[in-house]
Amino acid sequence: MSEGRVAGRRTLKNWIGGEQRAPLGGRYLDDLEPATGDLLARIPDSGAEDVDLAVAAAGKAFPEWSSLSLQERASCLVRLANLVAEHSEALAEIESADTGKPLALAKQIDMARVEANLRFFAGAAQHWPADAHDMGPAGFNYTRREPLGVVALITPWNLPLYLLSWKLAPALMTGNCVVAKPSELTPLSADALWAMAKEAGIPPGVINLVHGSGVRCGQALVDHSEIKAISFTGGTRTGRMIAAAAAPRLVKTSLELGGKNPALVFADADLDQAVAGLVRAGYTNQGQVCLCCSRILVHEDLMEELSLRLTDAVANLAVGDPSSPDTDQGALISAEHQQKVLAYIDLAREQGGRILSGGKAHHPEGRCRQGYFVEPTLISGLPEHSCLHREEIFGPVVTLQSFASEDEAIELANSSDYGLAATIWTRDLATVQRTAARVKAGLVWVNGWLVRDLRTPFGGMKDSGLGREGGRWSLEFFTESKNIHLPAGV
Numbered sequence: 101m102s103e104g105r106v107a108g109r110r111t112l113k114n115w116i117g118g119e120q121r122a123p124l125g126g127r128y129l130d131d132l133e134p135a136t137g138d139l140l141a142r143i144p145d146s147g148a149e150d151v152d153l154a155v156a157a158a159g160k161a162f163p164e165w166s167s168l169s170l171q172e173r174a175s176c177l178v179r180l181a182n183l184v185a186e187h188s189e190a191l192a193e194i195e196s197a198d199t200g201k202p203l204a205l206a207k208q209i210d211m212a213r214v215e216a217n218l219r220f221f222a223g224a225a226q227h228w229p230a231d232a233h234d235m236g237p238a239g240f241n242y243t244r245r246e247p248l249g250v251v252a253l254i255t256p257w258n259l260p261l262y263l264l265s266w267k268l269a270p271a272l273m274t275g276n277c278v279v280a281k282p283s284e285l286t287p288l289s290a291d292a293l294w295a296m297a298k299e300a301g302i303p304p305g306v307i308n309l310v311h312g313s314g315v316r317c318g319q320a321l322v323d324h325s326e327i328k329a330i331s332f333t334g335g336t337r338t339g340r341m342i343a344a345a346a347a348p349r350l351v352k353t354s355l356e357l358g359g360k361n362p363a364l365v366f367a368d369a370d371l372d373q374a375v376a377g378l379v380r381a382g383y384t385n386q387g388q389v390c391l392c393c394s395r396i397l398v399h400e401d402l403m404e405e406l407s408l409r410l411t412d413a414v415a416n417l418a419v420g421d422p423s424s425p426d427t428d429q430g431a432l433i434s435a436e437h438q439q440k441v442l443a444y445i446d447l448a449r450e451q452g453g454r455i456l457s458g459g460k461a462h463h464p465e466g467r468c469r470q471g472y473f474v475e476p477t478l479i480s481g482l483p484e485h486s487c488l489h490r491e492e493i494f495g496p497v498v499t500l501q502s503f504a505s506e507d508e509a510i511e512l513a514n515s516s517d518y519g520l521a522a523t524i525w526t527r528d529l530a531t532v533q534r535t536a537a538r539v540k541a542g543l544v545w546v547n548g549w550l551v552r553d554l555r556t557p558f559g560g561m562k563d564s565g566l567g568r569e570g571g572r573w574s575l576e577f578f579t580e581s582k583n584i585h586l587p588a589g590v
């Protein structure tokens with residue numbers, strides 16, 4: 101891997117059976133740099149024939165990989181984590197160029213987490229206790245956890261290597277072999293990780309990487325008869341399609357989908373803490389994190405002061421070249437996504453919303469003037485049933501609404517079809533306990549956001565998905581339970 105330089109107009113290949121393989125159909129897709137609109141790389145537009153090869157390579161590697169000891173598999177993951185640490189600067193540059201996110205964020209959040217995911221699951225799988233149930237005179241049960249076989253990992257563009265490694269590490273530690281398909285919009289960091297696999301001692305075929313579009317490559321992977329489980333993070337519409345495709349074969353799915361997460365700010369909240377936290381929760385990665393809180397619900401007594409202070413704080417976020425250390429907000433992922441986000445802001449104006457901050461595309465000087473930037477935007481005064489309060493915009497757009505009572509706050513919080521995360525801002529423990537129990541979300545943070553413990557369950561309710569990842573939940577997903585009964589006295 102070349103240190104300190106982004107791949108630069110390379111033509112990528114798939115990684116199959118430890119080798120780099122060009123797509124059999126000879127088709128390629130362009131991978132653009134969101135901050136400039138320039139071509140970064142050409143990537144395989146793989147089809148079913150490439151997926152077949154990858155699944156076959158994984159199947160061939162499975163008997164040996166699954167029979168290694170936990171310690172042997174953990175050593176591979178730890179060596180891979182060491183390589184990620186050694187090359188974290190270069191990996192962060194690749195991730196920043198491919199996604200448009202600030203380089204500092206790619207270093208501090210993305211690459212730190214890739215390394216942590218690998219190390220965490222290398223340890224967690226070894227500390228995972230087995231179940232045993234004693235029946236006294238009727239005997240004794242012990243439960244084996246067996247790997248599934250070849251599993252598919254399909255991941256999105258917002259946190260490319262962070263989310264791929266979050267699935268890869270538990271899949272491997274439980275003895276499975278993998279075919280991964282990263283987003284066609286952000287293929288580069290996965291390619292860089294796969295290039296390290298040999299040095300990490302991961303045997304050929306244990307991890308395979310196919311690039312391509314969702315409709316061709318992703319769908320072929322989902323439809324493949326030898327795939328035993330699909331771990332997916334992405335949009336809710338795609339998640340439903342994957343669930344429908346997997347159902348007839350009774351293939352296991354883990355679906356981490358979108359969010360429209362509320363922040364509930366009560367009248368006794370510490371405003372300094374809330375403003376700083378809400379800006380982070382609303383705008384990190386240009387609002388392109390499924391956990392971002394894009395709806396701020398605030399007690400009416402605080403509405404005026406909070407909106408003034410938030411307006412100031414949001415206006416102070418520096419938008420521009422992701423490679424600059426002064427940049428808080430980089431580019432959105434694509435021109436289409438930029439247009440989608442701007443269309444929501446236009447709709448807000450039509451619906452009578454007040455744009456308190458931002459509201460336009462941003463055109464930085466210099467090399468990024470053709471990039472897909474949107475000013476961080478804060479909107480109040482929308483009608484209660486506005487689609488901006490309900491639909492996932494997945495950009496730097498946050499709305500403000502007020503409430504008069506706790507019941508009203510909960511009603512507003514639960515009024516979206518999603519149920520991924522919520523934040524609660526108050527000094528009162530009883531308020532925390534009541535509201536945390538009533539809000540329909542898989543994750544709740546109190547006076548904070550995105551404090552992650554990798555042992556805890558991660559995932560959403562309602563349209564935000566199915567299943568949980570993290571700690572033993574990931575290990576359970578990638579295994580099948582087998583119970584063995586022994587008679588007494590054996």
Ligand code: TXE
Nearest residue numbers: 255256282283313314318319334335338357358390492494
């Ligand atoms: O996601 P897709 P997109 C939300 C966000 C965003 C919207 C659409 O609101 O605006 O989803 O984003 C692959 N079979 N999130 O279009 O299409 C695809 O190639 C198999 C939330 O980028 O769901 C990519 O690898 N695979 C989110 C992955 O699915 C298919 C993160 C995700 O792409 C496929 C990203 C198919 N038929 C977007 N179609 C989060 N939860 O964090 C697509 N793919």
